Amino acid sequence: MVVSERKSLIRGGNFYEPTLQQLDMAASNDTVGDSKQPLPKTKKFVYVLTTFSAIGGFLFGYDTGVVSGAMILLKSHFALNSLWQELIVSVTVGFAAIFAFIGGPLNNAIGRRGVIITASIVFIAGSVLLAVSTSKEMLLGGRAVVGMGIGLASMTVPMYIAEVSPSHIRGRLVTVNNLMITCGQFIASCIDGLFSSDKVNGWRYMLGLAAVPAAIQFIGFMFLPESPRWLMQKDKYDKAKKTLQKILDNEMEVEREFQIIKSVVDEEKRNDSSSLCRVLSDVSVRRALFVGCGLQMFQQLSGINTVMYYSASIIQMSGVRDASLAIWLAAVTAFVNFLFTFVGVWLVERMGRRLLSLLSIGGVTLSLLFLSCGFFLSSLHSPPVIFNNTNFINTSNACSQFQSCAPCMQSLHCGYCYMEYHNHSVYNTSCLPIDPNNNQISTGGPCSSLSNKGPYFAPNYCPSPFSWMAMAGMIFYLAFFAPGMGPMPWTVNSEIYPQWARSTGNACSAGVNWIFNVIVSLTFLTITEALTTQGFFFIFLFLPETKGKPLEEIESTFSVGWLVPGRKESKAYHVILNNQQVDESDEDTLFAR
Numbered sequence: 001m002v003v004s005e006r007k008s009l010i011r012g013g014n015f016y017e018p019t020l021q022q023l024d025m026a027a028s029n030d031t032v033g034d035s036k037q038p039l040p041k042t043k044k045f046v047y048v049l050t051t052f053s054a055i056g057g058f059l060f061g062y063d064t065g066v067v068s069g070a071m072i073l074l075k076s077h078f079a080l081n082s083l084w085q086e087l088i089v090s091v092t093v094g095f096a097a098i099f100a101f102i103g104g105p106l107n108n109a110i111g112r113r114g115v116i117i118t119a120s121i122v123f124i125a126g127s128v129l130l131a132v133s134t135s136k137e138m139l140l141g142g143r144a145v146v147g148m149g150i151g152l153a154s155m156t157v158p159m160y161i162a163e164v165s166p167s168h169i170r171g172r173l174v175t176v177n178n179l180m181i182t183c184g185q186f187i188a189s190c191i192d193g194l195f196s197s198d199k200v201n202g203w204r205y206m207l208g209l210a211a212v213p214a215a216i217q218f219i220g221f222m223f224l225p226e227s228p229r230w231l232m233q234k235d236k237y238d239k240a241k242k243t244l245q246k247i248l249d250n251e252m253e254v255e256r257e258f259q260i261i262k263s264v265v266d267e268e269k270r271n272d273s274s275s276l277c278r279v280l281s282d283v284s285v286r287r288a289l290f291v292g293c294g295l296q297m298f299q300q301l302s303g304i305n306t307v308m309y310y311s312a313s314i315i316q317m318s319g320v321r322d323a324s325l326a327i328w329l330a331a332v333t334a335f336v337n338f339l340f341t342f343v344g345v346w347l348v349e350r351m352g353r354r355l356l357s358l359l360s361i362g363g364v365t366l367s368l369l370f371l372s373c374g375f376f377l378s379s380l381h382s383p384p385v386i387f388n389n390t391n392f393i394n395t396s397n398a399c400s401q402f403q404s405c406a407p408c409m410q411s412l413h414c415g416y417c418y419m420e421y422h423n424h425s426v427y428n429t430s431c432l433p434i435d436p437n438n439n440q441i442s443t444g445g446p447c448s449s450l451s452n453k454g455p456y457f458a459p460n461y462c463p464s465p466f467s468w469m470a471m472a473g474m475i476f477y478l479a480f481f482a483p484g485m486g487p488m489p490w491t492v493n494s495e496i497y498p499q500w501a502r503s504t505g506n507a508c509s510a511g512v513n514w515i516f517n518v519i520v521s522l523t524f525l526t527i528t529e530a531l532t533t534q535g536f537f538f539i540f541l542f543l544p545e546t547k548g549k550p551l552e553e554i555e556s557t558f559s560v561g562w563l564v565p566g567r568k569e570s571k572a573y574h575v576i577l578n579n580q581q582v583d584e585s586d587e588d589t590l591f592a593r
Contacts, residue, residue, distance in 0.1 A: 050164075053161050055217035057178065059123050059153060060181050061184025062188045063127075063188075065189060066191065066206050069188070069196060072327065089143075091147060095145075095148050096148075099151030100511040101507050103151060104503045107503040111234075112156055112163065113227070115152055116157065118152060122152065131211075154490075162174050163227040164228070167548060171348040175344050175345045177487075181486075182341045186334040196324045228243040228247075231243065233500075265499060285498065288505065291496065292505060292508075294538050295488065296489045296516070298538060302535065303520055307474060308337070312329075315330055336475050336479060348491065354544065367473055367476040370476060371470060372473075378469075386428065387430040399432055402431045415442060418463060419454045420454055432444070440459070485535075495554050544557045
């Protein structure tokens with residue numbers, strides 16, 4: 001039973017007996033979470049809606065993942081320095097953050113369907129611009145346009161899926177959006193691998209192919225309905241009921257859901273402001289926003305998007321010298337992310353949001369410790385520089401000052417030149433300046449021309465026996481992250497806000513996600529390792545369970561205090577449903593659930 005309906009049972013200190021219609025409406029929703037009751041049937045149309053909506057998630061994943069492999073080709077084709085590489089990656093994230101916030105009022109104005117269609121058009125425009133880029137400035141502009149689409153899609157798609165899904169499978173369907181994000185990242189890695197051998201135009205195919213799924217989503221949503229909850233907000237009750245008839249199994253369920261949503265919407269219209277000021281002034285919504293934004297913050301502090309953006313570069317840094325091999329190994333890590341997201345889809349309605357998030361972030365913390373240990377050991381055992389022939393040294397680069405591989409490789413202008421024995425130990429090592437026209441060779445010396453048998457030139461990695469630790473650490477990290485901390489922040493945020501605050505709440509939380517994405521991109525392993533532990537305690541203390549509860553019911557979960565441990569779930573709701581008497585003194589208990 002929704003909060004407004006429960007409040008109507010107690011007026012002026014007197015208990016009012018609920019009508020049979022109220023009891024029937026409430027029971028039909030409450031029994032969804034009861035394992036003893038058979039689950040309602042789900043219409044195939046719900047899965048059609050989810051599939052076309054989740055293409056937005058696929059585009060989100062593809063456009064954030066494809067840059068990892070494309071950057072290896074782009075930095076050579078456009079002679080990009082480190083600053084331009086960072087700009088091309090971060091401009092997408094920055095515009096995603098801005099348009100995630102803009103998506104809030106835009107969703108209120110033109111609806112979820114309208115925003116998703118707009119995002120599809122933006123994705124198409126950005127992809128085409130990237131494919132035809134002739135300069136690094138055009139490339140930067142294309143990545144900015146794609147960022148706009150990502151921002152709009154990332155905050156709208158989970159909300160739309162949640163609003164058109166029956167409550168008993170809502171968590172699973174919203175998690176499908178994250179499955180499609182990881183699918184997009186995996187497909188992007190495969191596309192990177194397929195076109196990595198085309199050094200001239202391969203990156204055009206990598207970046208431009210995103211226009212195809214965007215066009216499919218655009219065409220699909222021309223025939224799909226708007227969210228029934230948004231339609232009721234705009235007094236379009238007939239259209240809302242028609243949408244519910246396509247989603248729910250029978251007319252009785254349609255009428256029950258229609259009346260429940262209508263009662264909430266009518267009550268909210270009496271105070272029709274959906275501004276951030278109203279959100280912050282409402283205690284329960286403020287608590288929900290705190291939890292929602294906190295989850296998105298800790299998702300990014302765990303470092304996922306940085307790992308996905310730079311996975312190929314991280315693998316190269318760990319000691320894999322072949323660029324194509326690094327790209328394909330990045331595809332393996334993306335597949336692990338995709339594969340283990342299926343675990344999240346399977347567990348979300350069985351284990352619940354809270355426990356799944358706790359287990360996930362605990363494993364992420366341990367994996368990051370292992371990953372950072374791998375890089376620390378590689379740095380600690382960095383091979384030495386034996387020869388530094390000053391005839392080949394540009395004094396402005398000062399490559400001759402470095403005594404080992406790690407500082408030489410970290411310099412923007414120097415690379416590590418070496419020969420390798422069969423046991424992978426190195427000899428004839430030197431630190432030489434990078435050729436400005438080809439960053440894979442040095443300006444002079446033995447590494448100015450390379451062969452398959454050596455010498456080898458390492459501008460961004462050091463040969464190391466600990467390179468396996470980076471790969472293993474990334475796989476363990478993704479195996480823990482994908483089922484829980486990947487989808488749960490989006491799933492929870494799509495559920496915890498009342499109808500009037502849902503657009504604003506999702507816009508704020510998605511904006512926080514992208515803001516911390518930018519911050520983490522600049523700090524990476526140091527801060528992520530330190531702060532994921534705090535994320536575990538945040539989830540333990542503040543995130544309640546929302547599994548199986550109707551959207552109109554979840555609002556009351558945040559009206560009973562901040563801390564979850566020790567909170568007692570009220571039985572009053574079930575007493576009312578069983579038509580038993582409740583004393584006036586039990587009013588607080590009645591509202592506790």
